[in-house]
Amino acid sequence: MKKSDALNAPFQPESFEFTDPKAVKEIIARYPEGRDHSAIMPLLDLAQRQVAVTGPFGDYPTGGGWLPRAALDEVASICGVAPIKVYEVATFYSMYNLEPVGKYLVQLCTTTPCWLCGSADVVNACTNYLDIKLGQTTDDGYFTLMEVECLGACSNAPMIQVNDDYYEDLTAESVVTILKSFQKDVVPPSGPQNGRIGSMSIAGPTTLEEQAKKAGVI
Numbered sequence: 001m002k003k004s005d006a007l008n009a010p011f012q013p014e015s016f017e018f019t020d021p022k023a024v025k026e027i028i029a030r031y032p033e034g035r036d037h038s039a040i041m042p043l044l045d046l047a048q049r050q051v052a053v054t055g056p057f058g059d060y061p062t063g064g065g066w067l068p069r070a071a072l073d074e075v076a077s078i079c080g081v082a083p084i085k086v087y088e089v090a091t092f093y094s095m096y097n098l099e100p101v102g103k104y105l106v107q108l109c110t111t112t113p114c115w116l117c118g119s120a121d122v123v124n125a126c127t128n129y130l131d132i133k134l135g136q137t138t139d140d141g142y143f144t145l146m147e148v149e150c151l152g153a154c155s156n157a158p159m160i161q162v163n164d165d166y167y168e169d170l171t172a173e174s175v176v177t178i179l180k181s182f183q184k185d186v187v188p189p190s191g192p193q194n195g196r197i198g199s200m201s202i203a204g205p206t207t208l209e210e211q212a213k214k215a216g217v218i
């Protein structure tokens with residue numbers, strides 16, 4: 001569904017209220033007086049995380065975070081801006097979900113570096129294993145697959161993001177192992193899945209060895 005269509009979709013709840021007013025105040029206080037609109041993005045993030053915790057609205061069996069239109073309106077009212085200003089932000093960034101998503105939101109990077117390193121295999125492995133297409137959610141509400149642009153971990157391509165964590169240096173096999181683990185509600189270790197440390201060569205450091213020792217990474 002197009003993000004703009006989601007704002008008027010039938011699954012929209014009537015109202016939204018922040019359950020942690022203290023957290024809202026703390027976010028507003030980060031910015032100079034009169035600049036409340038600077039808080040739009042962190043408040044949207046707070047609202048999305050609240051929905052993930054408080055659960056779905058209506059009959060949706062999904063448990064991931066998303067932003068109902070009522071939440072966007074609430075953020076606009078708190079920040080003293082017209083709702084369209086918040087809609088513009090929420091529809092632009094892929095980090096904001098404007099429709100219900102699965103408990104585990106799997107964002108698959110298919111931009112050039114990931115694609116050159118085999119993201120098509122990773123995508124096919126996920127769609128085949130879960131039997132859904134990109135943009136869809138499994139019937140049990142566990143997984144949503146979302147294609148995204150570069151997530152900034154190109155040196156560890158191909159990679160995916162599941163909720164807040166990155167899984168990198170993937171293959172068709174390792175990504176299925178990760179999905180199987182989430183199916184059991186066990187969060188697998190994030191980061192590179194091929195045994196290397198960070199973005200270091202798998203054979204170990206070839207330069208700056210002294211610095212690596214000092215940093216305690218070898």
Ligand code: FES
Pocket residue numbers: 109110111112113114115149150151152153154157158159
């Ligand atoms: S291209 Fe995939 S993380 Fe940058």
